[in-house]
Amino acid sequence: MRIMAINIKVTKGSNENTASVLRKFSYKVRGSGILMHVRKIQTREKSVSRNMKKAAALKRLAKKQAVMKLIKEGRLKERKVRKAPTNTSGQ
16 A cells, blocks of 8 residues: 655744644644554554465364374373353352
8 A cells, every 4th residue: 555645834933933833743744644544554464365264274173183193192191171260259
């Protein structure tokens, strides 16, 4: 995605100090929406393709089968499955 250049012009008045001109500039930049757009692009995650999802699923299945085989052979201990905590406060 390409961002178009937007020129923002701020002029300094005769009785204005540098801090107020800088504040005026940052207000105009914020109002233009460019910063928000750039930040949104930076944090966007690339979507995973269908083939990559399939490959990941096949890897998970192969690993699970290998672990099950090791458990059956007695070379690996079976892990205990943690249960979700139950709410016993009487609600």
